[in-house]
Amino acid sequence: MKKTESLVNNSPSTSIAQQDQDTIWHPYTQMQTAGLAIPIVKAKAATLYAEDGSTYIDAISSWWVNLYGHSHPYIAKKVYEQLLNLEHVIFAGFTHPPAVHLSRRLLEILPNNQSKIFFSDNGSTAVEVGLKMAFQYWYNKGIAKTKVVAFKNAYHGDTFGAMAVSGRSAFTAPFASFLFDVHYIDVPVNGKEKESLAQLEALLQEGDTAAFIFEPLVQGAGGMIMYEPTALDALLDLCKQNEVICIADEVMTGFGRTGKYFACEYLHHQPDIMCLSKGITGGTMALAVTTCSQTIYDAFLSDDKLKTFFHGHSYTANPTACAAALASMDLLLQDDCSANLNRINKNHLQFNKLLQAKYPDKIANTRLRGTIFALEIKTKETTSYLNNIRDFIAAFFLEKGVLLRPLGNVVYILPPYCISNKELERVYAVIMELLERID
Numbered sequence: 001m002k003k004t005e006s007l008v009n010n011s012p013s014t015s016i017a018q019q020d021q022d023t024i025w026h027p028y029t030q031m032q033t034a035g036l037a038i039p040i041v042k043a044k045a046a047t048l049y050a051e052d053g054s055t056y057i058d059a060i061s062s063w064w065v066n067l068y069g070h071s072h073p074y075i076a077k078k079v080y081e082q083l084l085n086l087e088h089v090i091f092a093g094f095t096h097p098p099a100v101h102l103s104r105r106l107l108e109i110l111p112n113n114q115s116k117i118f119f120s121d122n123g124s125t126a127v128e129v130g131l132k133m134a135f136q137y138w139y140n141k142g143i144a145k146t147k148v149v150a151f152k153n154a155y156h157g158d159t160f161g162a163m164a165v166s167g168r169s170a171f172t173a174p175f176a177s178f179l180f181d182v183h184y185i186d187v188p189v190n191g192k193e194k195e196s197l198a199q200l201e202a203l204l205q206e207g208d209t210a211a212f213i214f215e216p217l218v219q220g221a222g223g224m225i226m227y228e229p230t231a232l233d234a235l236l237d238l239c240k241q242n243e244v245i246c247i248a249d250e251v252m253t254g255f256g257r258t259g260k261y262f263a264c265e266y267l268h269h270q271p272d273i274m275c276l277s278k279g280i281t282g283g284t285m286a287l288a289v290t291t292c293s294q295t296i297y298d299a300f301l302s303d304d305k306l307k308t309f310f311h312g313h314s315y316t317a318n319p320t321a322c323a324a325a326l327a328s329m330d331l332l333l334q335d336d337c338s339a340n341l342n343r344i345n346k347n348h349l350q351f352n353k354l355l356q357a358k359y360p361d362k363i364a365n366t367r368l369r370g371t372i373f374a375l376e377i378k379t380k381e382t383t384s385y386l387n388n389i390r391d392f393i394a395a396f397f398l399e400k401g402v403l404l405r406p407l408g409n410v411v412y413i414l415p416p417y418c419i420s421n422k423e424l425e426r427v428y429a430v431i432m433e434l435l436e437r438i439d
């Protein structure tokens with residue numbers, strides 16, 4: 001008897017949701033108390049179709065990955081064609097057209113100082129690669145710089161290096177003793193700019209800072225915290241003066257979310273290293289890149305093999321994922337994509353005005369950048385991801401057919417760019433319905 005037979009109800013009549021609960025451990029989920037997962041059997045544009053016939057507007061782009069809608073026929077066609085030709089090949093000693101074309105096209109739209117592309121699989125690995133590039137840059141040069149500066153409240157992923165540079169939180173608590181030391185500065189939100197700058201200045205005084213890592217303009221998982229380009233530029237200016245490697249984690253902000261291709265386009269100073277993933281394939285499959293300037297790359301060129309960047313993954317630069325990314329890039333550069341970014345932003349602006357006028361007592365704060373809109377609900381509870389109001393709100397939205405996953409008491413909309421005005425109106429209406437319900 002196979003082991004699974006003793007544990008799992010294999011009867012054909014057992015629902016997918018039940019079979020799921022019997023066999024699967026879901027991410028970010030307390031399995032003891034979570035209800036059955038909702039089986040999704042189809043997705044088109046901004047709509048998810050559940051097995052029981054219910055539909056959901058995907059107002060968070062399925063964890064911030066989807067750009068042009070689900071099951072996009074153009075991306076599907078390109079992926080299918082690629083699969084019939086070359087599904088995968090080792091990327092050490094070999095290359096292939098999709099990786100080369102994608103790299104060239106990325107460099108065309110990335111900030112001018114970016115000159116090399118390193119592939120990996122997801123946002124966390126993109127960050128790991130960025131950190132390792134920065135640490136080894138100084139190592140290869142024989143310079144003792146090991147200090148890392150990050151923002152309080154940051155989120156850079158779930159692998160160990162990415163956790164280390166993230167803010168210490170409930171997510172990282174069980175691993176705290178295994179994480180390397182990081183020096184945190186305040187996020188330069190309105191009113192905190194000077195404090196944040198002074199904190200960085202103090203840290204840089206000893207001259208041993210290797211890198212500064214940040215989510216440019218919007219801290220995603222930390223609660224869609226937003227700050228201004230001028231504030232970040234002031235910090236980057238200081239880093240540049242002190243030869244600190246600047247790592248922009250654009251895993252969430254990349255590919256149009258903030259209204260420009262990359263959040264760094266709002267800045268005067270450019271990062272030395274950039275981390276990209278999520279939207280890179282239009283939300284179709286896993287792929288990530290870490291890009292760097294020529295200066296970073298050059299520090300690894302040597303007759304000494306020990307200066308090699310010893311990092312790689314089995315599926316590095318998977319051709320199928322690269323084909324999806326190339327198709328996604330075609331769609332990103334179309335005029336109607338930028339029209340959609342503007343349209344969504346305009347809708348958010350109007351909604352923001354309406355909220356301010358109608359619910360001044362219920363809202364602590366609203367924030368808006370490009371296609372991302374966030375509102376912080378006034379509550380008596382703290383703003384933790386784990387607090388109860390979050391669970392109540394998430395369930396309320398799902399019941400209304402809208403997928404929104406609040407971060408604590410922060411409700412945010414981060415939609416695929418194809419979302420229609422009508423669908424956006426529905427999302428706004430459901431949020432207002434929630435505000436009517438709470439005291």
Ligand SMILES: Cc1ncc(COP(=O)(O)O)c(C=O)c1O
Nearest residue numbers: 122123124155156157220251252
């Ligand atoms: C800014 C940022 N960096 C890194 C990550 C980690 O990406 P992944 O979940 O693909 O590992 C995320 C995920 O939400 C993110 O928002």
